[in-house]
Amino acid sequence: MTVGLEHFLILSAILFSIGLYGALAKRNAVVILMSIEIMLNAVNIAMVAFSRYGHLITGQVFAIFIMVVAAAEAAVGLAIIIAIYRSRETVDVEKFDLMKW
Amino acid sequence: MEIAFWILAVISVASALAVVFLRNIFRAALFLVLCFFTIAGIYVVLHADFLAAAQVLIYVGAIAVLIIFAIMLTRETPRGSPSGRFRLIAFLVGATFLVAMILVVTGTDWQVITEAPTEPTTSPLAQALFSREEGFVLPFEIAAALLLAAVIGAIALVREK
Amino acid sequence: MLENFGYIGIFLVAALLFAITMITLPILLRRFRIVPKKPNPVKSSTYECGMDTVGKSWVQFNFRYYIYALLFVVFDIQVVFVYPWAAAMGQLKLFGLVEMAVFFLIVIVGFVYAWKKGVLEWK
Numbered sequence: 001m002t003v004g005l006e007h008f009l010i011l012s013a014i015l016f017s018i019g020l021y022g023a024l025a026k027r028n029a030v031v032i033l034m035s036i037e038i039m040l041n042a043v044n045i046a047m048v049a050f051s052r053y054g055h056l057i058t059g060q061v062f063a064i065f066i067m068v069v070a071a072a073e074a075a076v077g078l079a080i081i082i083a084i085y086r087s088r089e090t091v092d093v094e095k096f097d098l099m100k101w
Numbered sequence: 102m103e104i105a106f107w108i109l110a111v112i113s114v115a116s117a118l119a120v121v122f123l124r125n126i127f128r129a130a131l132f133l134v135l136c137f138f139t140i141a142g143i144y145v146v147l148h149a150d151f152l153a154a155a156q157v158l159i160y161v162g163a164i165a166v167l168i169i170f171a172i173m174l175t176r177e178t179p180r181g182s183p184s185g186r187f188r189l190i191a192f193l194v195g196a197t198f199l200v201a202m203i204l205v206v207t208g209t210d211w212q213v214i215t216e217a218p219t220e221p222t223t224s225p226l227a228q229a230l231f232s233r234e235e236g237f238v239l240p241f242e243i244a245a246a247l248l249l250a251a252v253i254g255a256i257a258l259v260r261e262k
Numbered sequence: 263m264l265e266n267f268g269y270i271g272i273f274l275v276a277a278l279l280f281a282i283t284m285i286t287l288p289i290l291l292r293r294f295r296i297v298p299k300k301p302n303p304v305k306s307s308t309y310e311c312g313m314d315t316v317g318k319s320w321v322q323f324n325f326r327y328y329i330y331a332l333l334f335v336v337f338d339i340q341v342v343f344v345y346p347w348a349a350a351m352g353q354l355k356l357f358g359l360v361e362m363a364v365f366f367l368i369v370i371v372g373f374v375y376a377w378k379k380g381v382l383e384w385k
Contacts, residue, residue, distance in 0.1 A: 038117050082325060105264075
């Protein structure tokens with residue numbers, strides 16, 4: 001069986017589901033961010049697969065922008081986690097139940 | 102190409118599962134790096150050579166470093182990464198999403214163009230990003246503004262007052 | 263193009279084989295009793311010379327390291343945009359130059375902010 005568009009899309013769906021499970025089930029905020037990165041990567045695979053099999057370069061441009069947004073999101077997200085850790089000494093999301101302290 | 106795809110797909114799914122299920126978060130971060138690397142390999146299989154390099158540069162070079170720094174700064178490694186109360190619901194949501202996606206993907210009749218892919222992609226990509234007529238010029242400058250906001254926000258959050 | 267990346271794959275396999283061999287070789291030599299086992303305190307210490315480590319390895323690192331990593335991320339993304347821009351500079355002409363200049367001007371404000379706030383100084 002030759003590898004076609006469906007294979008890449010299913011790989012992307014599997015990675016996205018794993019990331020979704022991690023983002024919903026985990027309690028450590030850093031692991032949640034790692035799961036979100038896996039989800040963004042899965043979306044990128046789908047983008048590049050469509051770009052390859054639809055013969056349009058635009059999908060790859062979108063993938064680059066997704067990477068940039070992912071980097072900005074990781075930078076700010078991890079900074080927020082570090083700031084919370086400094087005041088509360090934990091990164092367990094079930095203990096972040098105050099908007100202000 | 103088929104062999105490369107199957108090897109890379111199996112390694113990337115296995116390392117993503119390791120990221121989610123390992124209890125030691127430092128090892129989970131290292132498996133995340135492996136996952137990013139294999140996804141760069143998948144881009145190579147898809148004939149997206151510039152994106153494979155960008156994946157290694159941004160994800161493996163920058164985001165993984167940020168995540169490992171955050172793990173070292175928060176001293177949570179002894180506590181591991183336990184699952185929360187909604188573990189079962191999360192599993193059901195993930196499984197439902199996966200089944201729905203697989204049904205949709207296999208059920209759709211994809212219109213695939215079979216001609217040879219363009220390569221190398223760097224120059225066409227630059228045309229698509231920067232050219233005056235059909236380029237993404239405004240999103241590119243907005244990306245710069247986003248980066249600026251991210252840098253200033255992160256410095257303001259982390260800086261010692 | 264895939265063939266060229268195939269060479270990288272061969273290098274990767276060679277590197278993995280080398281690492282695996284280097285890890286399993288001492289274990290195998292020990293298992294077949296080719297290498298004698300004569301431990302002494304100096305031999306089994308972490309460093310044979312230099313100072314002994316104190317405390318656990320999971321200590322609190324200084325938060326300042328994070329800001330350096332952050333600024334590195336921004337440079338990294340700039341490289342990803344500048345490289346294809348430089349590759350197609352011949353067709354982009356003046357317009358490409360202007361848009362890259364605007365991009366740099368916007369991003370450099372962040373570095374100026376970091377500099378003015380003194381987060382790059384190591385006190």
